[in-house]
Amino acid sequence: MKKTDLICTHCEKIFPISDIYPRCDNCNEPLEVKKVTKGTIKKGNPLNQTILERYEDFFPFKGIEKGICLNEGFTPLVASASLAAELGVRTIYLKNETENPTWSFKDRGTLTGIQHAVRLGYKKIGTVSSGNMAASMAAYGAKAGLKTFILVSADLPPEKLNPIAIYDPALIRVQGDYGNLYYESLTIGKKEGIYFINSDVPFRVEGSKTIAFELCEQLNFAVPDYMVVPTSSGGNLRGIIKGFEEFKLCGLIDRMPRIVCAQASGCAAIYTAQKKNHERISRVENPDTIAHAIENPLPPSGNEILRKLRANDWISVAVTDKEIIHAQRRLAGEGIFGQPASAVPLAAVRQLTGQGVIGSDASVVLLISGSGLKYTAAFERHDLQISDCRIEDLGEFMK
Amino acid sequence: MKKTDLICTHCEKIFPISDIYPRCDNCNEPLEVKKVTKGTIKKGNPLNQTILERYEDFFPFKGIEKGICLNEGFTPLVASASLAAELGVRTIYLKNETENPTWSFKDRGTLTGIQHAVRLGYKKIGTVSSGNMAASMAAYGAKAGLKTFILVSADLPPEKLNPIAIYDPALIRVQGDYGNLYYESLTIGKKEGIYFINSDVPFRVEGSKTIAFELCEQLNFAVPDYMVVPTSSGGNLRGIIKGFEEFKLCGLIDRMPRIVCAQASGCAAIYTAQKKNHERISRVENPDTIAHAIENPLPPSGNEILRKLRANDWISVAVTDKEIIHAQRRLAGEGIFGQPASAVPLAAVRQLTGQGVIGSDASVVLLISGSGLKYTAAFERHDLQISDCRIEDLGEFMK
Numbered sequence: 001m002k003k004t005d006l007i008c009t010h011c012e013k014i015f016p017i018s019d020i021y022p023r024c025d026n027c028n029e030p031l032e033v034k035k036v037t038k039g040t041i042k043k044g045n046p047l048n049q050t051i052l053e054r055y056e057d058f059f060p061f062k063g064i065e066k067g068i069c070l071n072e073g074f075t076p077l078v079a080s081a082s083l084a085a086e087l088g089v090r091t092i093y094l095k096n097e098t099e100n101p102t103w104s105f106k107d108r109g110t111l112t113g114i115q116h117a118v119r120l121g122y123k124k125i126g127t128v129s130s131g132n133m134a135a136s137m138a139a140y141g142a143k144a145g146l147k148t149f150i151l152v153s154a155d156l157p158p159e160k161l162n163p164i165a166i167y168d169p170a171l172i173r174v175q176g177d178y179g180n181l182y183y184e185s186l187t188i189g190k191k192e193g194i195y196f197i198n199s200d201v202p203f204r205v206e207g208s209k210t211i212a213f214e215l216c217e218q219l220n221f222a223v224p225d226y227m228v229v230p231t232s233s234g235g236n237l238r239g240i241i242k243g244f245e246e247f248k249l250c251g252l253i254d255r256m257p258r259i260v261c262a263q264a265s266g267c268a269a270i271y272t273a274q275k276k277n278h279e280r281i282s283r284v285e286n287p288d289t290i291a292h293a294i295e296n297p298l299p300p301s302g303n304e305i306l307r308k309l310r311a312n313d314w315i316s317v318a319v320t321d322k323e324i325i326h327a328q329r330r331l332a333g334e335g336i337f338g339q340p341a342s343a344v345p346l347a348a349v350r351q352l353t354g355q356g357v358i359g360s361d362a363s364v365v366l367l368i369s370g371s372g373l374k375y376t377a378a379f380e381r382h383d384l385q386i387s388d389c390r391i392e393d394l395g396e397f398m399k
Numbered sequence: 400m401k402k403t404d405l406i407c408t409h410c411e412k413i414f415p416i417s418d419i420y421p422r423c424d425n426c427n428e429p430l431e432v433k434k435v436t437k438g439t440i441k442k443g444n445p446l447n448q449t450i451l452e453r454y455e456d457f458f459p460f461k462g463i464e465k466g467i468c469l470n471e472g473f474t475p476l477v478a479s480a481s482l483a484a485e486l487g488v489r490t491i492y493l494k495n496e497t498e499n500p501t502w503s504f505k506d507r508g509t510l511t512g513i514q515h516a517v518r519l520g521y522k523k524i525g526t527v528s529s530g531n532m533a534a535s536m537a538a539y540g541a542k543a544g545l546k547t548f549i550l551v552s553a554d555l556p557p558e559k560l561n562p563i564a565i566y567d568p569a570l571i572r573v574q575g576d577y578g579n580l581y582y583e584s585l586t587i588g589k590k591e592g593i594y595f596i597n598s599d600v601p602f603r604v605e606g607s608k609t610i611a612f613e614l615c616e617q618l619n620f621a622v623p624d625y626m627v628v629p630t631s632s633g634g635n636l637r638g639i640i641k642g643f644e645e646f647k648l649c650g651l652i653d654r655m656p657r658i659v660c661a662q663a664s665g666c667a668a669i670y671t672a673q674k675k676n677h678e679r680i681s682r683v684e685n686p687d688t689i690a691h692a693i694e695n696p697l698p699p700s701g702n703e704i705l706r707k708l709r710a711n712d713w714i715s716v717a718v719t720d721k722e723i724i725h726a727q728r729r730l731a732g733e734g735i736f737g738q739p740a741s742a743v744p745l746a747a748v749r750q751l752t753g754q755g756v757i758g759s760d761a762s763v764v765l766l767i768s769g770s771g772l773k774y775t776a777a778f779e780r781h782d783l784q785i786s787d788c789r790i791e792d793l794g795e796f797m798k
Contacts, residue, residue: 076470143734165783176790335542384564391575
């Protein structure tokens with residue numbers, strides 16, 4: 001690995017790059033890899049590159065270790081003229097992260113996390129997740145040939161267990177306080193030599209930077225006015241922000257987008273803290289939203305996101321399940337079927353344009369975080385239309 | 400549209416490019432767009448192009464019509480050293496078509512089909528499908544704002560209906576002989592002005608060419624020895640073959656791969672005809688396989704595929720459900736979870752290496768056609784491993 005350090009996002013204490021415990025022993029806030037201040041995009045054809053190779057200057061790695069990669073990222077950016085007209089803004093773009101190896105954005109951070117693990121010599125990895133991240137880690141752990149521990153809650157239904165189990169990880173239903181497992185797993189991992197690549201560990205955050213990098217390329221380096229991201233742990237949003245920051249430090253773009261942290265109102269720790277002008281987030285008691293993928297009651301990077309929002313006059317929004325379901329169907333009308341969490345940005349922008357916060361000249365990017373096939377229970381919330389017809393009546397029926 | 404014709408794949412009779420009836424009125428065999436004999440790959444960054452723009456020379460279109468596109472294609476090619484070692488061949492590559500807008504290869508042909516429809520002025524489109532193609536057409540029809548008829552069999556379960564209905568097409572359960580609906584829909588479509596973009600219509604076949612084009616780029620124009628494709632209607636395989644043929648005609652590659660037409664033994668019309676040395680395929684009575692996506696009892700391009708196999712000494716293989724399930728799990732062990740049809744190529748290659756047909760020096764590409772999330776009933780066929788543990792025992796458990 002190239003020479004660099006981890007730095008605390010809050011108190012700026014320095015830690016070695018080889019540290020796998022992702023939080024500061026001084027203030028308990030998350031660490032991150034020191035920002036890159038000099039770099040360019042590698043030349044070449046993305047069809048023959050991986051994201052780590054194309055953006056190599058922005059990672060402490062040289063190339064890809066041992067072929068442990070599924071060619072994640074390089075996802076489409078799709079413009080929607082009809083959504084832009086409907087919402088009264090200049091342009092709307094959908095960054096479709098469902099086109100990843102396990103059909104969510106998580107694969108980017110899993111890639112960088114496992115690259116770090118393998119370079120440090122770890123043979124065992126793990127994660128605490130019941131959804132996108134669990135499937136992603138199980139898939140990459142299988143590809144890498146590493147022992148992979150996936151810790152899920154004891155009551156997870158088969159619909160969610162099976163798409164994780166198919167990759168043959170050590171899949172463990174944990175009985176007890178699942179809410180504490182994020183911290184518990186890190187402690188056990190450090191002791192037992194298991195690298196827990198949880199939601200916001202520094203090297204998972206590194207992977208999410210590539211969403212910003214690709215966006216800049218896809219928009220020919222014209223930074224969007226608003227970047228809207230469904231937010232749970234805060235790890236993905238931290239990565240996207242860091243990506244834009246590093247491209248700006250390196251002179252590849254000349255400004256930052258205004259960030260919109262989009263949460264579900266049934267579990268909106270960051271939004272609530274910003275609205276109440278609190279310095280720190282508080283745990284959400286009894287979280288309840290259809291957007292399960294972003295239902296983290298105590299986001300481990302919540303305070304750091306809150307600091308960023310406050311320092312930059314950025315925005316947080318909370319949207320109801322009703323708004324989410326409406327937005328999910330509207331996105332399908334654009335040909336993109338995302339899981340409920342993926343619809344949160346569209347619902348958020350609808351609020352913000354309605355309030356006049358986002359104006360008619362704005363360009364807006366919505367992050368579509370994961371595939372709708374991952375959470376089929378949402379179908380019950382839609383009024384789906386199906387007709388019946390005899391084959392001999394078809395000609396008449398279709399007139 | 401650029402000036403070209405349709406030509407019958409069998410008797411070579413010529414038809415106008417504006418024809419939407421996909422078969423010859425002389426011999427009833429499928430038509431295709433005349434082969435391109437002069438062309439190059441457009442320069443530029445695939446992150447800022449669509450497949451139609453990059454390979455524009457190979458289509459009768461100029462660019463993209465009205466933004467009707469979801470940035471399909473440009474899917475990963477992932478090498479598997481461990482599969483190559485296990486099967487005793489030089490290299491195995493997995494072309495991962497699950498990373499498309501509706502998570503199957505069908506989106507490529509839907510794109511080109513709808514581009515043709517819109518350029519001809521059609522406001523209504525349709526398809527006959529109960530799976531990947533139905534979802535793909537529904538998504539693109541929604542994006543295009545076209546009236547989209549999706550004809551499915553009367554007994555289709557909700558698990559398959561819902562992911563089509565979410566895009567709001569005119570979704571019709573058809574009572575009667577579903578087997579005849581391919582031809583019936585084409586006749587009604589011609590009469591009622593509905594462009595039925597069925598499994599092997601010429602402009603759907605055109606879209607599948609881009610799989611071959613990308614493969615050539617991804618392999619730096621070193622053509623693989625074997626190209627293994629799960630085969631049902633024959634449309635996708637026809638497109639892949641045509642893509643390699645056109646690149647060869649244009650001097651971009653110097654030879655063809657040896658094609659392997661991989662079928663499920665419970666529905667193997669092409670394999671059976673080749674084995675029996677028949678001139679034409681026969682309808683499979685009572686088709687029965689877990690690979691529903693390739694369960695077409697009378698492939699409309701079956702005779703044309705058979706002609707190609709015989710003329711070139713290419714190969715067809717049939718694999719059992721047991722072999723398919725085994726291969727599906729093995730692919731998941733490589734981090735790629737495909738639907739059962741996607742596992743048919745791996746099962747086929749296992750047969751062919753076992754028989755010594757494919758030798759130790761061979762390079763082999765397997766087409767992974769669609770996402771495993773599309774057919775979750777297959778989980779029941781796997782022995783999935785899940786453990787339980789109390790949180791206080793986790794440290795001990797993971798030792």
